[in-house]
Amino acid sequence: xxxTKLLEVDFGVGxxxxxxxxxxxxDDLHSDTMVVNxxxxxxxxxxxxxxxxxxxxxxxxxxxxxxxxxxxxFEKMTETVDYNQVMPYTDRLNYVSPIINNFGWxxxxxxxxxIEVPKRAQYIRVILSEISRVxxxxxxxxxxxxxxxxxxxxxYMMEAREDLWDLIxxxxxxxLTVSYGRVGGVKDDLTPDFAPxxxxxxxxxxxHLVNCDRLLxxxxxxxxxxxxxxxxTADEAVSYSLTGPMLRGSGxxxxxxxxxxxxxxxxxxxxxxxxxxxxxxxxxxxxFAEMEQSLRICEQAMARIPDGAIxxxxxxxxxxxxxxxxxxxxxxINHFELVMYGVKPPKGSVYHAVEGANGELGFYVxxxxxxxxxxAHVRAPSFIHMGSMRKMLLGANISDLVPTFGMINxxxxxxxx
Amino acid sequence: MVELFxxxxxxxxxxxxxxxxxxxxxxxxxxxxALIQDRVxxxxxxxxxxxxxxxxxxxxxPVRMMGWLGVIGTFMCDPMKxxxxxxxxxxxxxxxxxxxxxxxxxxxxxxxxxxxxxAPDFYAxxxxxxxxxxxxxxxxxxxxxxxxxxxxxxxxxxxxxxxTFSLLGSLRAVAQMISYELPMGMVFVALIVVYGTLDxxxxxxxxxxxxxxVIPKWGIVMQPVGFVILLLAxxxxxxxxxxxxxxxxxxxxxxxxxxxxxxxxxxFWLGEFAEIALFALLLALLFFGGWDIPWxxxxxxxxxxxxxxxxVLMAKVVFFCVLQIVIRWTLPRFRYDQLMNLGWKMLLPISxxxxxxxxxAKVML
Numbered sequence: 163x164x165x166t167k168l169l170e171v172d173f174g175v176g177x178x179x180x181x182x183x184x185x186x187x188x189d190d191l192h193s194d195t196m197v198v199n200x201x202x203x204x205x206x207x208x209x210x211x212x213x214x215x216x217x218x219x220x221x222x223x224x225x226x227x228x229x230x231x232x233x234x235x236f237e238k239m240t241e242t243v244d245y246n247q248v249m250p251y252t253d254r255l256n257y258v259s260p261i262i263n264n265f266g267w268x269x270x271x272x273x274x275x276x277i278e279v280p281k282r283a284q285y286i287r288v289i290l291s292e293i294s295r296v297x298x299x300x301x302x303x304x305x306x307x308x309x310x311x312x313x314x315x316x317x318y319m320m321e322a323r324e325d326l327w328d329l330i331x332x333x334x335x336x337x338l339t340v341s342y343g344r345v346g347g348v349k350d351d352l353t354p355d356f357a358p359x360x361x362x363x364x365x366x367x368x369x370h371l372v373n374c375d376r377l378l379x380x381x382x383x384x385x386x387x388x389x390x391x392x393x394x395t396a397d398e399a400v401s402y403s404l405t406g407p408m409l410r411g412s413g414x415x416x417x418x419x420x421x422x423x424x425x426x427x428x429x430x431x432x433x434x435x436x437x438x439x440x441x442x443x444x445x446x447x448x449x450f451a452e453m454e455q456s457l458r459i460c461e462q463a464m465a466r467i468p469d470g471a472i473x474x475x476x477x478x479x480x481x482x483x484x485x486x487x488x489x490x491x492x493x494x495i496n497h498f499e500l501v502m503y504g505v506k507p508p509k510g511s512v513y514h515a516v517e518g519a520n521g522e523l524g525f526y527v528x529x530x531x532x533x534x535x536x537x538a539h540v541r542a543p544s545f546i547h548m549g550s551m552r553k554m555l556l557g558a559n560i561s562d563l564v565p566t567f568g569m570i571n572x573x574x575x576x577x578x579x
Numbered sequence: 580m581v582e583l584f585x586x587x588x589x590x591x592x593x594x595x596x597x598x599x600x601x602x603x604x605x606x607x608x609x610x611x612x613a614l615i616q617d618r619v620x621x622x623x624x625x626x627x628x629x630x631x632x633x634x635x636x637x638x639x640x641p642v643r644m645m646g647w648l649g650v651i652g653t654f655m656c657d658p659m660k661x662x663x664x665x666x667x668x669x670x671x672x673x674x675x676x677x678x679x680x681x682x683x684x685x686x687x688x689x690x691x692x693x694x695x696x697x698a699p700d701f702y703a704x705x706x707x708x709x710x711x712x713x714x715x716x717x718x719x720x721x722x723x724x725x726x727x728x729x730x731x732x733x734x735x736x737x738x739x740x741x742x743t744f745s746l747l748g749s750l751r752a753v754a755q756m757i758s759y760e761l762p763m764g765m766v767f768v769a770l771i772v773v774y775g776t777l778d779x780x781x782x783x784x785x786x787x788x789x790x791x792x793v794i795p796k797w798g799i800v801m802q803p804v805g806f807v808i809l810l811l812a813x814x815x816x817x818x819x820x821x822x823x824x825x826x827x828x829x830x831x832x833x834x835x836x837x838x839x840x841x842x843x844x845x846x847f848w849l850g851e852f853a854e855i856a857l858f859a860l861l862l863a864l865l866f867f868g869g870w871d872i873p874w875x876x877x878x879x880x881x882x883x884x885x886x887x888x889x890x891v892l893m894a895k896v897v898f899f900c901v902l903q904i905v906i907r908w909t910l911p912r913f914r915y916d917q918l919m920n921l922g923w924k925m926l927l928p929i930s931x932x933x934x935x936x937x938x939x940a941k942v943m944l
Contacts, residue, residue, distance in 0.1 A: 196743060197743075198743045198744070198747070199743075204832065205828050205829050205832055206829040206830060220747070220915050220916075307911065308829075309829035310829075310911040310912055311821065311823065311827070311829075311910070311911040311912030312909075312910065312911040313612075313616070313908065314612075314615055314616050314908050314909060317616040317617065317618065318616070318617070321617060377909070378911075381910070381911065383821055383910055383911050383912070383913055383917075384911045386913075386914070386917050387911060387912075387913075387914055387917075559914055559915065559916065560747070560830055561824070561827070561830055561914040561915060562914070563830065564829045564830055
């Protein structure tokens with residue numbers, strides 16, 4: 163109380179107080195923090211998020227990460243359409259690798275139906291999933307490199323992605339929103355000349371990857387920017403339930419393709435790249451190495467792909483061949499039933515996860531026995547990874563925000579659903 | 580009277596050269612980055628111009644060609660767009676300071692061109708002509724001083740933006756430019772020690788001789804370390820290449836000129852590219868013999884030798900412009916603390932050591 167009075171005393175010398183008590187240093191230096199609002203429309207926030215960073219100089223002392231700007235109600239929308247009609251919605255989850263989302267949904271419903279799709283369909287799923295994974299990683303690494311100022315690397319990676327998307331376009335007929343998965347199989351068979359095209363494209367992709375590797379991996383500036391930034395130890399990574407490259411960057415060997423193989427993944431020989439420190443550079447290296455492993459899986463699958471059907475032959479699940487529909491009353495009724503009411507799985511609930519490009523992409527579906535899901539939920543890896551963003555940002559430089567966010571590879575569609 | 584006329588001609592020539600080189604760098608950057616990145620680059624504006632009159636149509640062929648090369652887009656459309664766009668001044672900003680900042684940032688760069696010689700001196704119609712606007716003795720110091728004045732423009736731009744991004748960008752820019760001026764100054768001092776003069780013209784003349792009768796006495800031979808330091812410091816000074824943190828678009832949207840639009844923005848842009856040209860010119864003059872062609876002695880004071888020398892110098896300038904652009908499109912960006920470490924802990928000690936070694940060598944030999 164006395165101190166406030168002392169401050170208020172005007173000794174009549176031009177309003178200058180003669181308070182000589184030592185004050186904390188901060189008072190003189192004006193070391194207030196500054197609040198910087200990044201996003202939702204900011205060049206670094208590809209996808210729409212908002213980060214309100216409280217900064218002391220260039221250091222982030224606190225950060226409020228705000229997601230949800232791209233919420234479209236995916237889960238609610240699934241309740242209004244039948245199981246196959248959800249496919250276009252899943253395209254728009256992680257729109258950089260839509261095929262993996264398609265197949266994730268299909269696998270979930272097939273688990274509910276307790277059916278197994280034919281070997282050929284499984285192999286096609288593996289091939290296209292892995293191509294999508296590579297294209298996703300290319301986008302992630304390219305965008306991150308661009309944000310660190312290496313614009314050229316991004317365009318090289320985009321070029322490699324073009325080659326992969328040409329392959330996808332060949333098979334699915336679309337480049338971005340493919341809607342290629344079907345409950346019980348896939349929409350179309352591979353094109354006859356897919357194998358030579360794939361090998362030619364992979365050769366080009368590998369050339370581009372070598373270039374990008376030379377431009378980035380041992381680039382001193384790049385290493386300095388990425389190393390020791392946003393470190394997550396293995397324990398922390400697990401406790402924040404990180405998955406995918408984020409988790410493997412911290413050195414935890416968990417890959418759903420190995421841990422809970424689906425779609426014949428156990429038949430392929432591939433390695434799971436692991437990081438050691440859990441910083442951004444490790445995540446970068448893990449993603450880079452995963453691309454090569456994915457290409458290897460594709461080549462193995464292409465070499466061993468069996469002939470046969472591309473979907474189960476149950477007319478209650480997959481549309482029957484057209485001559486059956488036109489020539490028999492059973493076929494006609496089945497077709498009608500399936501188009502009007504959709505696939506009808508038994509009552510129950512199921513959770514199934516696939517290894518998405520960003521991590522564990524899980525679908526939880528509750529069925530009431532009708533043709534439409536009663537409730538569906540997506541375990542989107544981006545959303546869960548964004549939960550660890552604040553922890554990784556605290557104490558970092560504002561420039562570190564960019565590679566950290568880039569390595570999380572938040573995809574707005576998936577995160578906000 | 581004739582002196583005044585010659586001076587006016589020189590001012591117009593140098594001003595146009597500075598602006599022209601700046602625009603040329605813009606074009607080089609657009610097409611060069613496109614080449615590096617497997618793109619096509621600017622190729623639309625003017626590329627499809629046709630006329631119903633077949634004669635005019637044939638005459639338009641070069642215009643179409645230039646349009647296809649992106650020349651029209653860069654040299655005509657961009658400035659016109661800049662002039663016609665809305666000049667947006669943020670709320671709460673001082674109109675005067677907001678308008679002053681781009682001028683303060685660009686004018687010093689243009690002024691620095693005034694003291695740099697562009698060709699050897701020559702006689703024309705009985706007059707002895709210095710091909711530079713201001714033949715002053717302390718040319719090098721003037722260049723350094725102008726570089727420091729340009730900092731004010733950026734500081735003002737950051738403050739008047741009334742925006743956290745502008746503020747952070749301008750703080751970064753100011754710290755960066757001041758830090759990198761020190762090693763640059765040290766390199767200049769080492770050059771002064773080697774050539775014994777502050778006048779850029781005399782430094783260039785000093786490089787015409789041969790060292791031990793074999794190697795040209797170019798700055799790069801006499802001061803290899805100095806060259807590397809000046810190249811790095813120059814790129815940091817232009818706030819480009821791996822040193823473009825003041826305008827790091829992924830962090831600070833556009834850095835200190837976030838709140839600028841139209842012609843004011845274009846002025847910053849032009850100043851940046853003019854600065855690239857300025858540093859290319861400095862590197863060519865101080866380290867690559869200026870208008871010197873190795874082992875070739877041109878007659879002194881003849882107009883055609885001066886013209887040839889000017890062309891040689893410009894070729895070297897374009898080479899260094901291209902070099903800076905290639906570096907800019909190859910390397911990622913530094914972080915602020917790494918940049919400061921590089922400046923204060925690497926370049927400054929090395930440049931001081933370089934100066935000491937140079938001075939000792941000069942005294943001993």
